[in-house]
Amino acid sequence: DTAVSQTPKYLVTQMGNDKSIKCEQNLGHDTMYWYKQDSKKFLKIMFSYNNKELIINETVPNRFSPKSPDKAHLNLHINSLELGDSAVYFCASSPGGGAGYEQYFGPGTRLTVT
Amino acid sequence: GENVEQHPSTLSVQEGDSAVIKCTYSDSASNYFPWYKQELGKRPQLIIDIRSNVGEKKDQRIAVTLNKTAKHFSLHITETQPEDSAVYFCAALRRGSNYKLTFGKGTLLTVNP
Numbered sequence: 001d002t003a004v005s006q007t008p009k010y011l012v013t014q015m016g017n018d019k020s021i022k023c024e025q026n027l028g029h030d031t032m033y034w035y036k037q038d039s040k041k042f043l044k045i046m047f048s049y050n051n052k053e054l055i056i057n058e059t060v061p062n063r064f065s066p067k068s069p070d071k072a073h074l075n076l077h078i079n080s081l082e083l084g085d086s087a088v089y090f091c092a093s094s095p096g097g098g099a100g101y102e103q104y105f106g107p108g109t110r111l112t113v114t
Numbered sequence: 115g116e117n118v119e120q121h122p123s124t125l126s127v128q129e130g131d132s133a134v135i136k137c138t139y140s141d142s143a144s145n146y147f148p149w150y151k152q153e154l155g156k157r158p159q160l161i162i163d164i165r166s167n168v169g170e171k172k173d174q175r176i177a178v179t180l181n182k183t184a185k186h187f188s189l190h191i192t193e194t195q196p197e198d199s200a201v202y203f204c205a206a207l208r209r210g211s212n213y214k215l216t217f218g219k220g221t222l223l224t225v226n227p
Contacts, residue, residue, distance in 0.1 A: 031213055040219075041152075041201055041219075041220050042217070042219055042220070043158065043203060043217040043220075044217075045214055045215065045216075048212060048213065048214065050212070050213075055212040055213075056212050056213075056214050090157065090158070094213060096213060101146045101148070101163075101207055101213060101215075102148065102160055102163065103148070103160070103213075103215060104160070105157040105158050105159070106157060107156075107157050108157055
């Protein structure tokens with residue numbers, strides 16, 4: 001059973017387009033995250049939701065908008081894609097609160113903007 | 115905010131040797147320190163973690179040590195094998211940060227057969 005899943009795995013699109021990445025976790029975790037991993041492999045947090053509430057919103061362009069319809073899902077919508085948005089985007093989840101800090105990552109979505 | 119420095123950026127060892135990766139953190143309020151392994155094209159996976167009330171933790175060939183006074187922690191891999199080759203990330207989580215993990219920049223470990 002896949003714990004944290006993302007779709008699509010690969011996304012190739014042109015500058016200016018709008019795209020979405022979906023994430024689902026079946027671990028019963030309260031907290032979900034979006035990370036960006038650039039070409040130098042640096043992992044940087046973008047957003048975090050706890051029980052559908054946004055709790056971390058790092059300095060990212062407002063072209064990026066997360067949405068959490070329920071605590072098992074966290075989607076990322078990107079408007080007006082730019083070349084610099086090319087990266088691997090990872091979703092992750094953790095129990096949150098006193099249940100533990102361990103974060104479990106999804107398989108990643110490799111976004112290529114041409 | 116928290117800042118995590120990781121060294122070295124690349125490490126090459128012979129199979130069977132030990133490997134040590136070191137990290138320092140800036141915020142004394144940090145209390146959770148995980149290590150992740152990321153194989154090429156794969157997701158980061160948690161391999162070991164330590165909390166600030168513990169000085170050392172071991173799991174088979176891997177161990178992590180924490181020095182709270184000096185604000186540094188290290189990953190030790192003994193009897194390295196080619197399948198240990200990957201990028202390793204350290205991270206720190208500060209109390210009250212809404213579970214925000216700050217990652218080091220990673221260490222590419224290559225184990226030569």
